[in-house]
Amino acid sequence: MNEVQERESSERQNSAENNEKEWVANVCQVCGDRATGHHFHAMTCEGCKGFFRRSMKQATVFRCPRQGVCVITKFNRRECQACRLRKCQSVGMLKDLIMSDEAVEKRRSQIRRKREVERPPCLSSLQESVIEELVNAHDKTFDATFSHFQFRPIDRDLNPMSVWKGTASCPRVALNAEMDEFLSSSSTPISTSHYSCPVERKDNVFTTLPHIADLTTYMIQNIINFAKGLHSFRALAIDDQISLLKGAMFEIMQIRFNMLFNAKTGNWECGSQTYCMDDAVRAGFQRHLLDPLMQYHYTLRNLQLQEVEYVLMQAISLFSPERPGVIHHDVIDRLQENLAIVLKVHIDSKRTKPGKHLLYPKILACLTEMRTMNEEYSKQVLHIVDIQPDNSFDPLILEVVSKDP
Incomplete structure (x- = not known):
């Protein structure tokens, strides 16, 4: 193998490794769906983020019909709430990081005001x-x-x-x-x-x-x-x-x-x-x-x-x-x-x-x-x-x- 071929092979390998790392970084640690960012101290999708917030606020006790051995995927994550919540906690999602409804609304208002300032003025x-x-x-x-x-x-x-x-x-x-x-x-x-x-x-x-x-x-x-x-x-x-x-x-x-x-x-x-x-x-x-x-x-x-x-x-x-x-x-x-x-x-x-x-x-x-x-x-x-x-x-x-x- 000549020098040019070795360089191309190395570049392809590095590209594949980078793509794999990027894919892993963008995967929900709970269900494997595409993640949207760190939520409550874990990389998750929007669905699992909302599920964890609702579960912690409702304080509902979930029960698994299969003795807690369900494998959570993006296709079956709604079938067993108990195992899904257990998975959320096991990947590091923390209840203490959940904001109150008042704090959430305040933050949303701040974001809206910021967008209005940044948005170019336009006549209605x-x-x-x-x-x-x-x-x-x-x-x-x-x-x-x-x-x-x-x-x-x-x-x-x-x-x-x-x-x-x-x-x-x-x-x-x-x-x-x-x-x-x-x-x-x-x-x-x-x-x-x-x-x-x-x-x-x-x-x-x-x-x-x-x-x-x-x-x-x-x-x-x-x-x-x-x-x-x-x-x-x-x-x-x-x-x-x-x-x-x-x-x-x-x-x-x-x-x-x-x-x-x-x-x-x-x-x-x-x-x-x-x-x-x-x-x-x-x-x-x-x-x-x-x-x-x-x-x-x-x-x-x-x-x-x-x-x-x-x-x-x-x-x-x-x-x-x-x-x-x-x-x-x-x-x-x-x-x-x-x-x-x-x-x-x-x-x-x-x-x-x-x-x-x-x-x-x-x-x-x-x-x-x-x-x-x-x-x-x-x-x-x-x-x-x-x-x-x-x-x-x-x-x-x-x-x-x-x-x-």
Whole structure:
């Protein structure tokens, strides 16, 4: 036999010995079935492990019909419990190692929690359906190209105090009468006429007000339709619907405007037209609202949110139980909590970049920050109404910012 043949023969012999050792190590010492590990201090199968545990807990006295001489195999192990138990004890299985029912359940709970932590997060079918409904309602009511919006030119005469620059045109839109059902508490009927531009002033205050008002009205219309597209919103009492819409309108508008915000230019790109913060200045809004609002848009845009995350932000803002006038707080609180969970799971399951665990709290922080600007926005709108000579605000806008429930 040459050297190559001797080496091959030796390898085959070693392989056979290793296989035999592995087979012996995986054999139940009680019945000869395939073992699953060491149980109660002996290598056994699952069947013998369970049999030994039950026998020790029941404290039953078994009797062998054959004077205790049965040979236990995996085929006949159920025929003689006495000999099977005797074999369990002879191979070293110990009663003291059996855990109590409470300890077993505690261990199982720990294992389940560990698996849940290790298991990659995944949206449930119900959560997927929630997202689908929200996205569908958003797509039908968010006119990103402003194709259904009629613009009219803005006569811009920038004053030296301007700090942001851009170009834009002003929209012209008629209100939809069906929105009245959501704002039925208003004593003033919703106007369906077009706006007329106010008298130009030397300091350029209010020159863009009708254009900003038109744009705001158009956004309000779409946001109301967005809410109407949600089954959970339609199921609420009408008074709660009105309170939620009034409370969240400014916040949802800013979320939608942020989807149009260009962080490189500082402008809002509304289809073919572009607006800048200076347009809001010349509409009569003041810096102590606009400065933090501008910073907010940069902060939110830099999060680079996906459309689904923007839409979930809108829904979380809409279903806020602490809004003034809300009656059924518990119902709305559960809706908001479920939406927040969907957002968290979506981020955990869909995002892959490092630091994704910080995105969820950052989004919640942005929602909280908008709350601080919401009341100031209403105050400034009402202040403009008081001091400017021409009424450029439609009753729909005034109803949204009014404090009456």
